[in-house]
Amino acid sequence: MTSTKNIIKPLLPVFYIGLLLLSFPLFDAAFTSVLSYLRVAAGRIGTSVGVVPKNNAIMLGIYKPEVPYSMTRVDSLENMLGGKFDIFSFYQTWGEREEDNFQLDLMRAIDRHGAIALITWEPWITEFARNKKPGIQNNRTDLQEVADGVYDDYVRSWARDAVVFGKPFYLRFAHEMNNPQYPWSAAAKEKPGEFIDAWRHVWKLFKDEGAKNVLWVWSPKGTMAHELYPGGEYVDWVGTGVFNYGSYGEEVWQSFEYIYEPIYRSALRYEKPIMIAEIGCSPLGGNQAQWFADALKGLQTRYHETDAIVFYNNPADQTLAGSVIDWSVDKNAEILDMLKREVEYGIFKKN
Amino acid sequence: MHRKSPPGRSRDCISITERVITWLLVFVGSEAILYFAIWWFDPEHHVRLVFFVPLSFATFWLMYESSIYWFYLLGLKIPERRPPGNGITVDVFTTAAPGEPAEMFEKALPALVAITYPHKTYLLDGSGNPQLKTLAERFAVERIDCTDVGGAKAGKINYALKQTSGEIILVIDPDHIAEPHFLDTVLGHFEDRQVGFVQVVQAYYNQSASFVARAAAEQTYGFYGQILMGMNGYGSPLVIGANCTFRRKALESIGGHAVHLVEDFVTSLRLHAEGWNSVYVPEIVARGLVPEDINSYFNQQLKWATGMFQVLFTMLPKIVVSLKGWQKLCYLMSSTYYFVGLAISVNLVLPVVFLFFGIWAVEMPIRGYMIHLIPFAATFLIIHRYSQKWMRDRSERGWQWRGLLLKLGSWPIYLLSLLFAMLGIKVSYLPTSKKRQRGIFPLLVLPHILIVVLSVASIAWGLHSPLRDFDGTKLMIFFAALNSLLMLPTIAAAFSALFQRGQRSQ
Numbered sequence: 001m002t003s004t005k006n007i008i009k010p011l012l013p014v015f016y017i018g019l020l021l022l023s024f025p026l027f028d029a030a031f032t033s034v035l036s037y038l039r040v041a042a043g044r045i046g047t048s049v050g051v052v053p054k055n056n057a058i059m060l061g062i063y064k065p066e067v068p069y070s071m072t073r074v075d076s077l078e079n080m081l082g083g084k085f086d087i088f089s090f091y092q093t094w095g096e097r098e099e100d101n102f103q104l105d106l107m108r109a110i111d112r113h114g115a116i117a118l119i120t121w122e123p124w125i126t127e128f129a130r131n132k133k134p135g136i137q138n139n140r141t142d143l144q145e146v147a148d149g150v151y152d153d154y155v156r157s158w159a160r161d162a163v164v165f166g167k168p169f170y171l172r173f174a175h176e177m178n179n180p181q182y183p184w185s186a187a188a189k190e191k192p193g194e195f196i197d198a199w200r201h202v203w204k205l206f207k208d209e210g211a212k213n214v215l216w217v218w219s220p221k222g223t224m225a226h227e228l229y230p231g232g233e234y235v236d237w238v239g240t241g242v243f244n245y246g247s248y249g250e251e252v253w254q255s256f257e258y259i260y261e262p263i264y265r266s267a268l269r270y271e272k273p274i275m276i277a278e279i280g281c282s283p284l285g286g287n288q289a290q291w292f293a294d295a296l297k298g299l300q301t302r303y304h305e306t307d308a309i310v311f312y313n314n315p316a317d318q319t320l321a322g323s324v325i326d327w328s329v330d331k332n333a334e335i336l337d338m339l340k341r342e343v344e345y346g347i348f349k350k351n
Numbered sequence: 352m353h354r355k356s357p358p359g360r361s362r363d364c365i366s367i368t369e370r371v372i373t374w375l376l377v378f379v380g381s382e383a384i385l386y387f388a389i390w391w392f393d394p395e396h397h398v399r400l401v402f403f404v405p406l407s408f409a410t411f412w413l414m415y416e417s418s419i420y421w422f423y424l425l426g427l428k429i430p431e432r433r434p435p436g437n438g439i440t441v442d443v444f445t446t447a448a449p450g451e452p453a454e455m456f457e458k459a460l461p462a463l464v465a466i467t468y469p470h471k472t473y474l475l476d477g478s479g480n481p482q483l484k485t486l487a488e489r490f491a492v493e494r495i496d497c498t499d500v501g502g503a504k505a506g507k508i509n510y511a512l513k514q515t516s517g518e519i520i521l522v523i524d525p526d527h528i529a530e531p532h533f534l535d536t537v538l539g540h541f542e543d544r545q546v547g548f549v550q551v552v553q554a555y556y557n558q559s560a561s562f563v564a565r566a567a568a569e570q571t572y573g574f575y576g577q578i579l580m581g582m583n584g585y586g587s588p589l590v591i592g593a594n595c596t597f598r599r600k601a602l603e604s605i606g607g608h609a610v611h612l613v614e615d616f617v618t619s620l621r622l623h624a625e626g627w628n629s630v631y632v633p634e635i636v637a638r639g640l641v642p643e644d645i646n647s648y649f650n651q652q653l654k655w656a657t658g659m660f661q662v663l664f665t666m667l668p669k670i671v672v673s674l675k676g677w678q679k680l681c682y683l684m685s686s687t688y689y690f691v692g693l694a695i696s697v698n699l700v701l702p703v704v705f706l707f708f709g710i711w712a713v714e715m716p717i718r719g720y721m722i723h724l725i726p727f728a729a730t731f732l733i734i735h736r737y738s739q740k741w742m743r744d745r746s747e748r749g750w751q752w753r754g755l756l757l758k759l760g761s762w763p764i765y766l767l768s769l770l771f772a773m774l775g776i777k778v779s780y781l782p783t784s785k786k787r788q789r790g791i792f793p794l795l796v797l798p799h800i801l802i803v804v805l806s807v808a809s810i811a812w813g814l815h816s817p818l819r820d821f822d823g824t825k826l827m828i829f830f831a832a833l834n835s836l837l838m839l840p841t842i843a844a845a846f847s848a849l850f851q852r853g854q855r856s857q
Contacts, residue, residue, distance in 0.1 A: 020378070020385065027386065269715070269716045
């Protein structure tokens with residue numbers, strides 16, 4: 001008796017630590033499910049409309065080139081899916097032309113449809129008279145000028161119209177500010193402080209004008225460019241784009257998880273709702289429908305903090321290399337069937 | 352003769368159900384620490400090593416401290432009651448140092464004489480106070496003149512050992528009032544020839560005298576409750592200098608009582624290394640005095656902490672091999688206890704550094720931090736609450752928040768002790784003050800005031816610096832504010848004489 005006891009006793013700590021490590025996944029899973037239960041319960045109590053989706057569902061959005069100018073085709077698409085989109089995305093540049101102003105009518109059309117607009121607001125400066133002097137080739141956006149107030153008149157009048165509109169909408173200002181192909185990004189890369197100053201300046205102008213209905217989406221390309229983050233107070237959502245180019249050009253087929261995992265992990269630190277503001281998969285080089293199915297499954301099982309996903313449904317996207325990529329999803333019956341099922345299962349907000 | 356349930360002892364054994372529940376809770380708690388640690392050391396977090404290392408030390412030291420408590424809970428053992436046989440010869444020693452008030456002895460000596468088991472009482476008198484001589488004669492206590500004996504209390508004990516012959520020796524501090532059944536409680540355990548000493552609870556009768564007294568007493572509740580009971584399970588209850596009963600042979604085998612700043616700790620270390628066993632009886636059979644003012648309390652803590660660090664640095668490495676398995680762990684954990692001062696001070700300083708200079712130790716999402724801390728915090732609170740049932744007295748149950756506040760306020764003392772021990776600076780052995788020291792002690796709380804001033808200034812600075820938009824800033828402002836609040840009770844204790852206007856607090 002005593003001899004067996006003497007052998008077992010020194011082994012007790014080893015046994016304890018072994019059991020501890022072996023059963024850790026169990027503990028992890030148990031606590032995670034307690035947490036997600038609490039999250040759902042908190043979601044039921046209610047979060048403010050438009051900021052975060054209710055009931056732990058994901059907000060579904062789409063960019064279609066003709067929306068919001070024409071809503072008829074979107075209606076038939078929604079009827080087919082048996083649900084309604086939460087977000088309609090469109091793109092606007094800065095400038096002094098009529099189309100560069102706040103598009104009150106379009107915004108009201110989206111609102112009447114029961115959805116929220118996502119405006120990707122691009123600070124090009126070539127459409128301002130002061131930059132159209134002959135002989136000046138440089139079309140780079142000088143962010144220091146933005147921060148210094150050179151474009152305040154334009155920004156303020158845009159913001160005033162946003163106040164008139166009054167309903168919440170997402171404003172994805174100066175997206176992909178870390179992508180050198182955009183004129184507002186090169187400057188940002190050299191001097192992150194200039195970008196942050198410009199962002200905060202624009203944000204303050206909106207605040208000045210009383211535009212409280214704006215949800216600011218800070219949306220870099222790829223993993224989060226932390227040095228360009230303007231600060232939690234100035235950002236409501238963190239956005240990103242996820243594109244699988246398939247076998248276009250030199251590219252190779254990449255899974256959703258492969259692209260999104262590092263982006264998602266880097267975005268968690270901001271503790272903001274995360275929006276995939278553009279998602280697209282090439283029809284060439286793999287199974288497009290399966291890729292989207294994996295993406296939606298990923299959002300439900302792994303990437304819980306992702307609260308919105310917006311399809312980049314552009315049938316003819318001009319790449320810089322000169323080729324044209326078809327990112328559309330509304331022509332692929334398999335994708336539509338899959339989406340229809342997801343709407344039925346209720347991962348998206350139902351009507 | 353033997354009462355069926357002596358006062359001060361609420362439970363006799365621990366049931367199987369209680370053991371199972373404790374094991375489950377501790378297991379879940381261990382998982383919770385692992386859960387937090389895996390997240391904390393996630394390579395995804397941007398860290399600045401120079402600050403991240405101390406911050407990690409501070410964070411995990413506090414978790415380690417609670418897991419020590421859990422460890423002792425798993426070992427809880429309450430010894431069986433053993434009535435003593437007849438004919439054991441017992442000597443009772445109490446010591447007197449210069450400056451100790453005669454009134455104290457007027458209460459203590461008759462209580463010692465009144466202990467029912469036959470014994471001889473000795474006053475080891477080094478006070479040079481003629482009043483004590485008279486008192487000894489009055490109560491028929493044998494007085495051993497120790498006026499010229501060096502080595503503080505231990506020196507007197509060793510001197511007296513040579514002039515007496517009892518098999519068993521009870522050493523009790525003169526501030527303690529012994530109960531008549533003191534010896535009946537402990538003597539039975541010496542029937543086991545391997546038992547070298549038997550320790551009982553150290554309890555107090557003046558804990559309601561002041562905030563400091565209550566807080567200092569609260570700090571000992573868990574120690575004389577779950578921790579020593581746990582040590583009993585692991586075969587290493589310690590000697591507590593105030594009221595320990597020794598076997599003469601055991602003391603003689605180690606060349607007498609150790610002379611050291613923490614003489615009791617060293618004595619038990621040597622006795623255990625010599626192969627003697629010990630027993631902890633969680634019963635209150637005497638009550639003594641706990642420091643009532645911040646000056647006495649800090650002096651006591653300085654003495655203990657410096658002594659413990661000295662043992663850790665110089666003595667333990669040599670002697671540790673002669674200890675048994677669990678004893679090694681217990682002594683290592685006891686002698687490293689006062690590193691807590693280092694952990695507290697890191698937590699006090701880092702928010703200030705962050706807010707003033709924008710130097711962060713680690714970048715991690717606040718929500719993630721909270722979420723990963725929840726399991727630990729929850730199990731910590733549940734285990735603390737559950738284990739209150741093993742407190743020796745119902746009145747001791749609770750959160751002991753005063754004790755915690757005073758401990759958080761003791762960090763400069765513990766840092767100083769570490770410094771003293773590392774530089775080999777000597778701290779003189781003086782008995783812990785038995786008299787309340789009146790007055791205010793602004794110098795003692797200068798570090799605390801400094802921390803409050805710096806924290807408040809850093810909050811003001813943080814609110815106006817370019818950093819104010821940074822996500823971590825709000826958290827750091829919260830910590831700086833919390834830190835200042837936590838220092839306030841200690842500061843108030845140092846100035847408490849101002850509020851009392853000379854009245855005696857009840």
